[in-house]
Amino acid sequence: MITHDRDETEGPGGGSGERPSRRKVLECMTWAGTGVLWTVAGGVPKSLGIIDEALAQQSKGFTFLQISDSHIGFDKPANPNAKGTLEEAIGRVKALPEKPAFMVHTGDISHLSKPSEFDDAERIISQARLDVHYVPGEHDLIDDEQGKLYRERYGRGTKGAGWYSFDADGVHFIGLVNVVDLKAGGLGNLGNEQLEWLEDDVKGRASSQPIVVFAHIPLWTVYPDWGWGTQDGARALGYLKRFGSVTVLNGHIHQVMQKVEGNVTFHTARSTAFPQPAPGSAPSPGPMKVADDKLRSMLGIASVTFKQNEQRLAIVDTPLQA
């Protein structure tokens, strides 16, 4: 479990100096048992307790799940059985006492964009019997035709490289693609066409409508030395500034991180395949090799709950094993 209290002034949202100290906020993010319930009221997150309590609380709201970075096809020492750990994660989903509304998958479904990898992922994930809303990771677009396989399977009804939006239970969900047309020396990239679409997509919506944005690479700058950020993420967040509740869900970095900037909560989910090191703690962001009995504590899923009429949101990260 890794959380990071990064530079207070960092991040695309910016300008929240008058808010309660983020350091203090993030100190709340301690873990006991298998998870911590987060609620966010008025931009101030509050830890409510460990997962049993969390599950009791969350049953009153509208809940969906986030899974990420399945990397089906990965077979290296960090985790030679990425299929097996995805199966375990889906087993967790099936065992939830309250059925979530749907899942979002924040990319890197496959490791090498091979048809057999997408097939295996589909076979395992479909066992959850939930609708799944996907966005691609860079690993999903490395077939010879740069994402043709992904778009054939997951791109129906999407725009451009696979972005789209939908509404569920009064919440507006926006799936973005920031892994296409990356520039040398740069970070994740949304591009002008997608940003214009986003501006138009939220135009005319009531500022009181909760917004959930999900994309593969973090939209906020986590660690540029490792490319963990999105070049034009700030422009996307600018279009969302007037909304009272914005939740940004990402993957890519294979570890839990959370940050609050004004009304925006940024959150990254664990991978179900292999962990990656905390920023700057290793020579590279490559797969982190850990003892077998530790692996499952560093893999997992996240559930997100909205409580009607309260504008409150709770994210519970659940590792495969405490």
Add this chain to the structure above:
Amino acid sequence: MTNMKSLANTVFAGVAALLLLATTPAEAEDVSVKIGNFTFGPQDLKVKSGATVTWTNEDDIPHTVTSTTMAFKSKALDSDDKFSFTFTTPGTYQYFCSLHPHMTGTIVVEAATGSNATPPK
């Protein structure tokens, strides 16, 4: 007359040798670049025109070798996969990994007939 003819032959032979040098480098280099820890090593490389550069991915994660001008572009290289490109035109070639664009590198290709060219034997 004989002398003139002999001189002409010598000049002709010299020009031919130069032409030969310019078009077919006698000793084309083979140079390796290692991809490891999300970096290209060496990051900056100088080679002679005609050199073949081979990149090998030694990471657990796939990478690509992609020229910023699309002069060359590998497929996604899985662990231990290789990509080779022969540089025949002098110039500076910047490249990066299109999956992890913070990974960048440069190949400087010098003319084989330049001051460093191998003299004819």
